[in-house]
Amino acid sequence: MEANHNRFNKCSETAWCPGCGNFGILNALEKALNELGLLPHEVVICAGIGQAAKTPQYINANGFNGLHGRALPPATGIKIANKHLKVIVNSGEGDSYGEGGNHFMHTIRRNIDIAHFVHNNQIYGLTKGQASPTSDMGFATGIQTQGVVTEPLNPIALAITLGASFVARSFSGDAEHLKKVMKEAIMHNGYALVDILQPCISFNKVNTFKYYKERVYHLEETYDATDKQKAFKRAQEWGDKIPMGIFYKQKKPTYTECVDCLKKGPALVDTTEDLEKIEKFMDEFC
Amino acid sequence: MVDYNILLGGEAGQGMNTVGGVLEKIFTRTGYYIFATKDYMSRIRGGHNFNCIRISDEPIYTHRESIDMLIAFNEETIELHEKHLLKDGLVIDEKAYPFKELAKEIGNIKVIGTVMVGAVIKMLGLSTDIAEGVLKEYFSGDILRMNISALEKGYDLVDKKVTLPSVAAPKKTITLNGNQAVGLGALAAGCKFFSGYPMTPGTGIMNYIAAKQHELGIVVEQSEDEIAALNMVIGASYAGVRAMTSTSGGGYSLMVEAVGLSGIIETPAVIANVQRPGPATGLPTRTAQGDLHFVLYASQDEIPRMVIALRSVEEAFYQTIRAFNLADKYQIPVTILSDQYLADAQTTILPYDFSAVKIEKHLADVQGIGKERYKRYKITEDGISPRIIPGKIPGQVVMVDSDEHDEYGHIIESDTERIQMMDKRMQKIETLKSDIQEPWYVGSEKPETLIVGWGSTYCVIKTVIEALEKQGKSIGALIYGDVCPLPVALFNDYAANANNIIAVEGNYSGQLADLIQQKTCIPIKIRLTKYDGRAWGYEELQAKIQEVL
Ligand SMILES: Cc1ncc(C[n+]2csc(CCOP(=O)(O)OP(=O)(O)O)c2C)c(N)n1
Ligand SMILES: [Mg+2]
Numbered sequence: 001m002e003a004n005h006n007r008f009n010k011c012s013e014t015a016w017c018p019g020c021g022n023f024g025i026l027n028a029l030e031k032a033l034n035e036l037g038l039l040p041h042e043v044v045i046c047a048g049i050g051q052a053a054k055t056p057q058y059i060n061a062n063g064f065n066g067l068h069g070r071a072l073p074p075a076t077g078i079k080i081a082n083k084h085l086k087v088i089v090n091s092g093e094g095d096s097y098g099e100g101g102n103h104f105m106h107t108i109r110r111n112i113d114i115a116h117f118v119h120n121n122q123i124y125g126l127t128k129g130q131a132s133p134t135s136d137m138g139f140a141t142g143i144q145t146q147g148v149v150t151e152p153l154n155p156i157a158l159a160i161t162l163g164a165s166f167v168a169r170s171f172s173g174d175a176e177h178l179k180k181v182m183k184e185a186i187m188h189n190g191y192a193l194v195d196i197l198q199p200c201i202s203f204n205k206v207n208t209f210k211y212y213k214e215r216v217y218h219l220e221e222t223y224d225a226t227d228k229q230k231a232f233k234r235a236q237e238w239g240d241k242i243p244m245g246i247f248y249k250q251k252k253p254t255y256t257e258c259v260d261c262l263k264k265g266p267a268l269v270d271t272t273e274d275l276e277k278i279e280k281f282m283d284e285f286c
Numbered sequence: 287m288v289d290y291n292i293l294l295g296g297e298a299g300q301g302m303n304t305v306g307g308v309l310e311k312i313f314t315r316t317g318y319y320i321f322a323t324k325d326y327m328s329r330i331r332g333g334h335n336f337n338c339i340r341i342s343d344e345p346i347y348t349h350r351e352s353i354d355m356l357i358a359f360n361e362e363t364i365e366l367h368e369k370h371l372l373k374d375g376l377v378i379d380e381k382a383y384p385f386k387e388l389a390k391e392i393g394n395i396k397v398i399g400t401v402m403v404g405a406v407i408k409m410l411g412l413s414t415d416i417a418e419g420v421l422k423e424y425f426s427g428d429i430l431r432m433n434i435s436a437l438e439k440g441y442d443l444v445d446k447k448v449t450l451p452s453v454a455a456p457k458k459t460i461t462l463n464g465n466q467a468v469g470l471g472a473l474a475a476g477c478k479f480f481s482g483y484p485m486t487p488g489t490g491i492m493n494y495i496a497a498k499q500h501e502l503g504i505v506v507e508q509s510e511d512e513i514a515a516l517n518m519v520i521g522a523s524y525a526g527v528r529a530m531t532s533t534s535g536g537g538y539s540l541m542v543e544a545v546g547l548s549g550i551i552e553t554p555a556v557i558a559n560v561q562r563p564g565p566a567t568g569l570p571t572r573t574a575q576g577d578l579h580f581v582l583y584a585s586q587d588e589i590p591r592m593v594i595a596l597r598s599v600e601e602a603f604y605q606t607i608r609a610f611n612l613a614d615k616y617q618i619p620v621t622i623l624s625d626q627y628l629a630d631a632q633t634t635i636l637p638y639d640f641s642a643v644k645i646e647k648h649l650a651d652v653q654g655i656g657k658e659r660y661k662r663y664k665i666t667e668d669g670i671s672p673r674i675i676p677g678k679i680p681g682q683v684v685m686v687d688s689d690e691h692d693e694y695g696h697i698i699e700s701d702t703e704r705i706q707m708m709d710k711r712m713q714k715i716e717t718l719k720s721d722i723q724e725p726w727y728v729g730s731e732k733p734e735t736l737i738v739g740w741g742s743t744y745c746v747i748k749t750v751i752e753a754l755e756k757q758g759k760s761i762g763a764l765i766y767g768d769v770c771p772l773p774v775a776l777f778n779d780y781a782a783n784a785n786n787i788i789a790v791e792g793n794y795s796g797q798l799a800d801l802i803q804q805k806t807c808i809p810i811k812i813r814l815t816k817y818d819g820r821a822w823g824y825e826e827l828q829a830k831i832q833e834v835l
Contacts, residue, residue, distance in 0.1 A: 023480035044676055047519075049688065056685065057697050063685040064524060065697070066517065067547050073514040077521025077529065078676075080479055080505050083679050085525065098438040106510035163485060164327070261503035269526040269675065274565050279640040281470060281498065285460035286315075 007040055008033050010060040014180035021198030023174035023210070026058055026121055027096060028175055032182040033061070043086045046075040050126045051121030072107045073249025076255075082194055082254050082269045086186065087113070093120040093195075097133040097153050103160050108162040112255040115185040115192045118155065119172075121200035122207045129203030138241075141208060156194045159237040166192035167231070168246040171216050172199070173209055177201050178226065179246065190254045193244070197242070212242070219245035224284060226250065270272060288318065288343040288451055290410075291350045293334035293367055296359025298329060304424075305357070305399040305794045308675070309406060309631060310461065312419045313341050316412060317456025319634035321346045323821075328486070332364055343414030343453050347598055347633060347745030351823045354448075355409075357402065378405060378446055384679065385665035388439045395434035398563040398686040404440020414438065424465040433641075460637050464628035464742075465598045466562075468558055469498075470638070471606025472530055477556070478504040478643045479529040481518040483511055483537060486570045487626040488560035491532035510535035516544040516555065524553045524686060526649070526675030528610055532558035535577045536567065538569035538621075542584045545619050551587025551686040552663065552711070554620075556606075561625040563819045573626035573818030575792030577742055582770050582801070590616065590714040595623040597726065597744035603794040604642070606769065609645045616714050617673060623769070625754060625792070627821040628742035650674050655682070661693040662686060665706060671712030713773055722768045724776045728754060729762025735835060737763035738777070738785035739749075739791065739812065740798050741822070747790055749824040750831060759835070763790075766798065772805050781808050786811040788834060790827065 008030040016022045031041060043061040047053035049068035056063030062085070066074050071091045078085065079087045085230045091094075096104055096118045107114065122139070124130040131144045134155065138147040166188040170178040185192035197216065199209040223245065224230065231248035256262045265271060292309070296302045306322065321340045338349050344785050353370045356363070358379040371377070380386060383405060389398040400421065407417055414437060421433050462470075469491045469811045472480070480499075482492045496506040509515040515531045522529040531543065536645035538559045548555040559581055563574040577747055594609055606622060613620040620817045650672035660682040666670040671693075676684040685695030690707060726744065729737075729751045741749045744765040752762050764777055781787060787810045789799035796813035803809055814830050816822055 007654045015697075016352070033380060039678050039680065041677055044525075054697065059682065059685070062683045063687070063695065064521065064551075065687040065689060065695075066520075066551075067543055067684075067688055070513065070544070070547075073509070073517035074521030074524065076507075077479065077481070077512075077518035077523070078525040080507070080518075081522040081525035081527035081529075082677055083673075102510050103514055106514070162423070259505055260500065262505065265503050268478050268522075270507065271478065273474075274502065275474060275504070275640060275643060278470070278473050279638075282460050282637050285462040286458070 006034055007032055008060050011059055014058050015054060017202050019201045021121060022052060022055070024223035025117070025169065025173060025178065025196055025198065026055060026183055028178040029055070029117070030059060031179045032245065033160045034187060034208070036186060036253060039088060043088065044073050044078055046078070046087065046089045047057065048091045050095050050124070052090060052092035053095055055090035057172060061180065069095050070103065071095060072100060072103040072114070072116070075167055076107060076110065076112050079112050079256070080262065080268065081113055082267045084267050088186065088245050089114060089116045090228055092117065092125065093118050093125045093134050095156070097155055105162060107157060108164045108248070109192045110255045111165055111252060113190055115272050116194070117190070120155070120195050121198045121204055123200050125200050125202040125203060136206070154235060154238070155193070157232060159193045160232050160235055162195055163189035164248070165250045165252050166246070167248045168194045169197065170194055171197045171214055172213055173242055181246065188249070190252060194283050214231035215240060215242045216244050217241060219247070221242050225248070245252045249271070288341060289350070290341045290354050290448070290450060291352065292339045292355040292357060293336055293353045294357040295363030295367060298326065298333050298335050299331045300359045302335065302337060302359055303662050305402055306339060306389070306569055307392050308424065310339055310402050312407060312412065312417050313339070313668060314461045314634050315416050315420070317453030319345045319459065320461060320632065321349060322632040323349050324630050326571050328334045331630065332365065335398040335645070336363065336367070338689050339430040341450070343451065345635060348749050348824055349821070355406070357406065363568065372706070374515040376409060378402065382444055385440070388443065392432055392439065392830060393438050394432055397432050397813045400433045400436035401440035405444045408444050411446045411449045412601060413628055414441055419651045428697065456459070456669055458637060459634045461632050461634040462599060463490070463632050464596060464599050464602050464624055465630070465645060466494045466623065467562065467602035467639045467812050468532070468622065469494030469522055471603040472610070473498060473502065474603070474640065475607040475608065475610035475645050476526060477530050479519065479522040479527050480506045480531065481509045481515045481529070482531045482533060483509050483515050485534045485537045487530040487562055487629045488534045488537065488558060488717070491560070491603065501710065505759055513544065516541040516557065518546060519555050520548050520553050523555055524676070530556035530558065531820035534562050535564045538577065538581065538584065545591070546585035546587070546589060549585060549591060549711070550688055552617040553686060554617055554618050556609050556613050556622065558622040559622060559734040560629045561623065563817065569819040571626065573792065573821050574817065574819065575624065576742070576794070576817070578740070578793070578801070578831060579767065580738055581623060588712065590618050590711055590716060590718065591770060592618060592620045593618070593623060594620065595741035595767055595769050597741060597765060597767050599631070600635045601767065602628070603638050607643055611644070612718070614646065615648045616718050619716065623741060625742050636639065652679055652828055659694065660684065660696045663691060663693045663707065663710070665693060665710055668717040669710050670717065685700050706761045716791055719771055722771055724773045725764040725766040727762060727776060730760045732760070732783045733762035733780065734760040734784060735786045735788065736780050737761065737831070738766070738787065738798060738802060739763060740769060741791060743790055746824050750828045769801065772801060774806050777806060778803060781806070786812060788814060790814045790822070790832065792816055792822070
């Protein structure tokens with residue numbers, strides 16, 4: 001494998017605005033996959049619907065562009081069917097935490113081996129600028145004309161509370177950091193959430209590139225990512241200073257390790273049918 | 287023909303199901319065929335529940351209202367069902383026989399059911415040895431000894447009342463319900479992933495498959511909701527594993543968006559909708575045929591799909607396998623329509639022929655797709671594109687997209703490509719027609735009266751047609767299994783000669799009748815519909831048909 005060859009590059013024209021944070025995320029993802037030595041046919045990129053969710057369109061890998069809010073369930077089905085595939089979800093925060101909130105909760109509980117990259121621009125981009133579950137209070141839109149009155153969801157704190165085994169934050173404007181966190185998330189055994197701050201240059205005039213750039217900082221090198229209480233505490237920081245990095249990481253059995261046949265047997269897709277055994281099931285009805 | 291009908295009634299939790307289950311096994315092992323239904327309420331304790339066991343020396347597929355033997359676990363049962371008790375019918379209850387006392391004598395009130403079983407088999411002239419064999423499967427040790435003594439005490443308590451003619455040469459049979467038949471069919475079809483969310487009466491399919499998951503090394507996942515269930519199924523199917531889900535109308539409502547997804551991304555999915563009356567929550571434990579229109583059209587815009595209604599426990603197994611094969615062949619969602627009546631009725635049938643089971647996955651290999659970049663949605667004459675699964679062919683990736691897309695699966699908005707893709711998908715409906723089965727026909731050769739029905743009413747309609755033919759009526763019935771795409775050839779033939787066409791359905795408006803009218807332009811004006819949550823009884827249906835003739 002040539003070190004500099006980008007195997008995942010698709011050279012496609014995108015539907016993203018020039019300067020959109022999605023470009024930085026796509027670049028980091030391609031770099032991470034290349035550096036991990038993966039091949040396009042070994043990887044499936046899943047997404048729901050939204051601007052972020054167009055990622056599978058622009059990368060040379062297997063792709064599942066499903067329904068809005070429903071990126072995680074097919075990703076789960078794919079991983080159960082073929083545990084050898086690297087399954088990655090790239091989708092927006094509206095898709096992941098709003099429409100798909102129930103799946104977010106339960107995929108964490110399953111701890112299935114999927115890396116979940118949430119492109120969090122604090123807005124619904126594709127539908128042209130409505131509030132998202134992470135929009136700050138007071139943020140005015142064409143719908144929330146007097147500003148958002150509901151409290152924003154804190155994905156990092158929520159994921160930690162729900163028992164996620166890998167919880168991180170990064171920023172589309174910090175290419176090196178993002179790539180590094182992505183690599184760790186992909187290699188993590190279990191469900192890994194990376195909430196990726198991303199400016200939306202067209203519809204979010206508050207949380208701009210400059211806004212994030214001025215506020216984000218890396219969790220200190222001495223930070224202990226195995227301490228759940230501390231992780232929860234640091235997850236509360238938001239506003240003038242926004243910490244980035246791996247907040248929490250924990251070794252725990254994955255779905256595949258808990259389901260006997262997935263743990264011990266070949267991938268489900270490679271198993272054969274035992275019709276003779278199934279025919280004998282009829283004896284129970286005699 | 288032997289035709290003996292037993293009704294057991296009482297409150298939930300009184301042990302009626304155990305007594306019924308043991309009796310069913312005794313009857314079938316003696317060589318009889320049974321048709322047993324459960325009428326239960328949506329609660330765990332209390333309420334009025336009853337089981338009917340109809341016994342014959344020939345296969346039977348429908349219940350009967352009139353009762354030969356009434357086994358009452360409480361007084362209410364007698365009050366409610368006495369009107370159906372035949373003139374020389376028997377009543378078995380605590381008032382007539384001291385079951386409780388005998389059970390206490392044995393030292394455990396819980397054996398009261400077995401005392402009753404002993405009494406019942408004596409009255410019917412059956413011996414205790416088969417019954418003992420059945421008890422041995424339920425109990426062991428001291429408990430078994432107590433139950434056997436209970437059986438004997440019950441047996442000695444009463445006199446023989448009826449002689450059920452014995453079966454000359456008993457055949458090997460199996461007795462199972464519609465949900466189990468679908469579950470077994472799915473396993474035989476190579477279904478390796480099942481995802482579902484509990485909803486009566488569809489849960490039985492999940493229960494059956496789950497009970498076998500460990501032994502077969504397959505995966506059953508209880509999803510967070512029905513939306514996740516079908517989306518997981520589609521994901522697994524995309525990755526090359528046969529997968530299905532089961533639910534009832536409420537759950538199917540949540541799946542609708544993903545039915546469209548399966549259609550546009552051309553990824554096979556098998557969905558069983560075991561109908562109950564709606565709308566919304568409706569009557570959870572009752573039966574209906576109210577979802578036909580719903581599943582015919584459920585999706586955004588239009589997609590190629592197939593809908594198969596199940597007519598009997600026998601065909602439920604084979605049709606489920608066919609559903610998987612056709613879902614794979616045409617890369618479409620296939621809905622299996624069952625209902626609570628079929629799902630819960632225990633029916634004795636000959637064992638399934640496993641030598642007839644064929645698993646046809648219709649996957650392409652390296653040769654099949656050539657060296658060029660893989661086109662998941664390659665335009666072909668029959669509308670079917672060669673399908674590969676991700677991860678299996680180095681250098682090739684598989685892109686599926688719920689947005690309208692080009693042949694590679696890449697999002698597009700151009701009008702010409704849109705038309706091309708829509709035409710390609712809808713062409714599959716035309717191609718699929720070669721695999722569609724005409725409805726079953728029963729009755730006179732050129733009937734003056736033509737009945738149409740679908741799904742589980744097959745058996746009751748057949749019974750009625752046979753009776754009316756015997757009375758000299760010129761009558762026949764077409765009973766549909768495949769309802770989408772709807773086959774029309776047989777209907778056109780029979781309708782051309784018939785004076786009356788009558789639809790018999792378990793819904794309010796006559797949904798099949800509307801569908802046939804739409805596809806054939808032949809009006810169906812007489813519609814016998816039933817929407818009380820109960821299945822048609824043949825006495826009731828026969829009376830209704832005679833009324834309109
Ligand atoms: C069932 C359904 N509801 C609504 C939509 C419309 N819709 C598409 S994307 C989207 C929100 C996108 O926001 P987000 O997920 O944050 O992605 P972004 O575009 O910001 O990257 C909505 C509401 C849809 N496609 N499907
Ligand atoms: Mg967004």
